[in-house]
Amino acid sequence: MGTDPLTDDELARAETLALTPPGTAARQNADGGRGPQHLATELADPLPGEGETGPAPRRAEVRFYDYARDELLTRTVNLDTGKVERTGVQRGVQPSAHPEELREALELILASPLGKGVKEDYKDATGKELTTTGQLWFNGDVYRTYREANVPEQLARCGEHRCVRLVTKVLNGAWIDTRNLIVDLSARTVVRVG
Template sequence: MRKIVHRHLGKVVAGAAIAVAGTAVMVGITLPGTAGADDSGGGQGVKGSSQQAGQQGQAAVQPGVVEEAPAEGDKGKGRDPLTDDEMKRVERIALSQQSFGASENVEGKRGPQRISVDLAEPDANELDDPDAPRRADVSFYDYKNDTLVTKTVNLDTGKVEKTGTQHDVQPPISRDEMIEAVKLLIADPLGAGLKADFKDATGKELTSPDQLMLNSMVYRATSGAQPAVLDACGEHRCVRLFPKVKNGPWIDSRDLVIDLSARKVGKLG
């Protein structure tokens, strides 16, 4: 029987040894939104927004020119799930309606971090209307000021009907954010245990997030429950990772928290 490897940081966990923790992870992933004062569910999200090709846009856009609405592409009907074309279109509309030039994504680059695109609930007076317009809620996280921005886009008119801005609200972690969290952990001294456990399990060095399967939970600070470096979690976007070697065991890193806003790693006592 494989032994559980105990280290100062990280433990390779196989078989039944992960059952309890694995159940907690799965519950966390399936719960939408936040789920308590200190932790809330998170899981894999859709990858970040696509970039427009620059081949046809080499000439600078002149002042006052309004960008033409993107092509509609494949469309769903009624309460059908959003099509890939609809998701791309509403994201472009949401971004074009307001300048996000001063915002930052999880990598610190220009533009907000796309979190999710979901079919919006119909208005109360449209519940029985088969021809009610389809709308989508597009959520972005601005790492420059730790703000969640949600825009409701009308797919019929191609216009943003509503914009909401919230602080101290932490939706589930997206796939791109998990990848960045692993990069920060690998580069940090506190990631030494994770790398050692990965090498024990595979015989190889851990150098890239692509070598792992990832699940996650949002972490919120609770008074006295974490080191000072993590006290801003909740206001900052922080994550606990549950990594798994591809075709191999889970690696227990629950005592490590990555503050994506501050780009720092802390260890829970």
């Protein structure tokens, strides 16, 4: 065990334990559902002095994003005792986007009037209608306003809000340019840039 990567069972247990404290249900995930959005779970480093006389406890650091409060929530879980040992809350911190957040962003683009061009590009490339996110390959990450020359006013809260930019393409096919569409997942809006 020691510093071995977390097993699938440990990953699942850590997430479950991190969601146990009171108030978790009042938090909100990317699609507006109950509970915070899971971002990542990693093996936590041992505390200073641990492991000198015996094995250090296995801990996991579980990160969530709470869309109800626009907060990054980090909980350190002791996998040996099953207890949450530390909880940290930060605002304005934007770790990389989780695939579930990117899928929700694509759903919002396709539901938006600005998604019309994406649907037209898909039809031009395939001859078929674009009806689900499963018809596209997509990836992306957090939209960082400090990297942009001209940030539209509607995106001024990105960084405080969770905003993402996607790249998309037809499965095994042509690219569909969505880089000019920014999704504010906190406000659930789609904005065209530059």
